[in-house]
Amino acid sequence: MTPISLSIYDTTLRDGAQREGISFSVEDKIRIARELDRLGIPFIEGGWPGANPKDVQFFWHLKEQPLSQAEIVAFCFTRRPGKTAATDPMLQPILAAGTKWITIVGKSWDLHVTEGLQTTLDENLAMIQDTITYLRSHDRQVIYDAEHWFDGYKHNREYALATLKSAIAAGAEWITLCDTNGGTLPHEIEQIVRDVRNAVGDVKIGIHPHNDCDLAVANAIAAVNAGATMVQGTINGYGERCGNANLCSVIPNLQLKLGYDCLPAEQLATLAQVSRIVSEVANLAPDDHAAFVGLSAFAHKGGLHVSAVQRNPITYEHLQPELVGNGRRIVISEQAGISNILAKAKSLGFNLDRQDPTCREILESLKHLEQDGYQFEAAEASFELLIRQALGERNAPFEVRGFQVHYDMMAEAAPTHSYCGRARSLATVKVAIAGKEILEAAEGNGPVSALDAALRKALITVYPEIETFYLTDYKVRILDGAAGTSAKTRVLVESSNGVQRWATVGVSGNILEASYQAVVESLEYGLLLQQRAQSPLPSRLLA
C-alpha cells in the first residue's frame, strides 16, 4: 500500500518568532528558510509582510532568490470590519510579497468576534469570505487558519462551522483547525476533526496545535488519525507561550512510527542537524533531552544499558538514531560499568579487552574521581586523557613546573560618586618542554585569564597552533555550598580550535587550582588533536 502523504507546514519564522526571547534578523530568517527548504518541508510560512520591515525585506529577498522546492507562504488576518478587502491597506503588502500561497487567519469563536473584533457575527463571516475571494481573484492559493477553532466549536458549534463554510465557499484550499490556546486534549481533537470532516465534506484539513498542555505533538497525531493531511508546527517547538507542535517529533512519529510520508528518507536523516542549526540561529541553547534530535536522545549512561546496547541496540533504543540524523552516545560517569569503558575507548580508537585489568583500573579511578566531584559526562577530553594515562599513552607535550598569581583590587572613584573596583591580575608560569624550562608572565582581567594567557605565552613559541585555541565556555559549580567559601569547586572549560570543540574538567577546594587543571588539560588535549590530525592512529591500534 502506498503511504499517505502529509503536507508539513513550518511556521518557525512566524509563530516560532512569537516565542519570547527570539528575534530573528532578515539574514537569520533567510538562513532558516533555506535549511527548511533543503530538509524538504513543502510549506514554509515566512512571516507577515507589512507587519514589520524585516518581513517585507525577507519576502522581497526570496522573490529575488527563490527557494528550490518549498512554497513560501505569507501570513495575514482577514480584512478589518467595515472595510472591503480591496481597500484594506493591510492586504496590499501581502500581495506585493509575490507568494503563490497565502495563509489567512480568521475568527471561529463567537466570543472573539463580539469581544475581540467588536463586530457582528455576520460581519466576521463576510470578512472571511471577502478576504479569501479577493486573494483568489489575484490568483493566490489560500490556506485558511481557523483561529481558536476547538474552543469556538465547543462554545457555538453552528457558528464555528459557518466560518469554515465561508472560507470554503470563497475558495480556500486548506482549512487548518487551530488549537490556539493549546488547551484541547487528544481525544477531543480526534473527535472534533472527524466531526468537521463529516460536516464540510471533501476539503483538505490541517491542524495547528499549541503546546500549553504539553500535548501539541500528541494533538497533531490525533488530528492526522482523524484525517487531517496538513500539520503546522515549528522546529524545536518554538512558538508563542509554551510553543507549537515540535516538527522534530511530529515528523519522525508520523513517518517512522505510523507510516505516513512526510519527507524523503535522506532528508529526514538531516533532521537533528536542522534542529541544532535553528537553535543556533535563534540563539537558544539546544535542548539536549529533546526526543529524536537531542544530544541525549540516544545516549546511554547506565552500565546495564550500555552492556545490552553493545549486544543489540534495540534493547534500549526505540529506533535507529541515524534515521533522524542522530547518533548513539555512551556516557561516562559513576553509573558506568566495564561496557561503558570499552565502548568509549573504542570510539577513541583503543581496542581494549574486557579481561584487561586496565579496564577495571580505569573504571575504579573514574568512580573515585566522580566521588571527589569530577564529572566526565560533559568533559570527554579529560576522560580520554585519563584512559591514555592508564594505558601509558599519555605523552604530555609540556609539564607545568609551577605558577603564581597576583591579584590587585583598587577602588577608584566613578563619575557618579559611587565606587567601582578596578582589578588586574598577573600570573607567572614555569613550564618545561622536552626538558627545557620556559618562564613567562602575563596579565589578565582576573586570575584565570592571567594564568591562561601566561601558559599560552610560554607554549606558543614551540606550539604555534595554540594561537587558534580559544575558550568557548567556562562553568563553575560549587559542589558543597554548605562549606561556604572553602567549598569544593568544579570547573568545566570548553575550548575550540575553530574546527573541533572539546571539554575538560578540574576540581579543587581552590577555584584557581580547579581552573588551572581544566585549562592545562584543555591545552594538552588541543595539542593532542593537532597531533592526531597529522598521524591519526594511536599506538594501540584498532584491530
Ligand SMILES: CC(=O)SCCNC(=O)CCNC(=O)[C@H](O)C(C)(C)COP(=O)(O)OP(=O)(O)OC[C@H]1O[C@@H](n2cnc3c(N)ncnc32)[C@H](O)[C@@H]1OP(=O)(O)O
Ligand atoms: C493566533 C495568532 O498567533 S495570529 C498572529 C499573531 N501575530 C502577531 O500579532 C504578530 C504580528 N502583529 C503585528 O505586527 C501587529 O499586531 C499588526 C500589524 C498585525 C496589527 O497591528 P495594530 O494595527 O497596531 O493592531 P493590534 O496589534 O493592536 O491588533 C489589534 C487589531 O487587530 C484586529 N484583529 C485581530 N484579529 C483580527 C482578524 N482575524 N481579522 C481582522 N482584524 C483582526 C483587532 O480587531 C484590532 O483592530 P483595531 O485596532 O481596529 O481595533
Ligand SMILES: CC(=O)C(=O)O
Ligand atoms: C494561527 C495561529 O497561530 C493560531 O491560531 O495559533
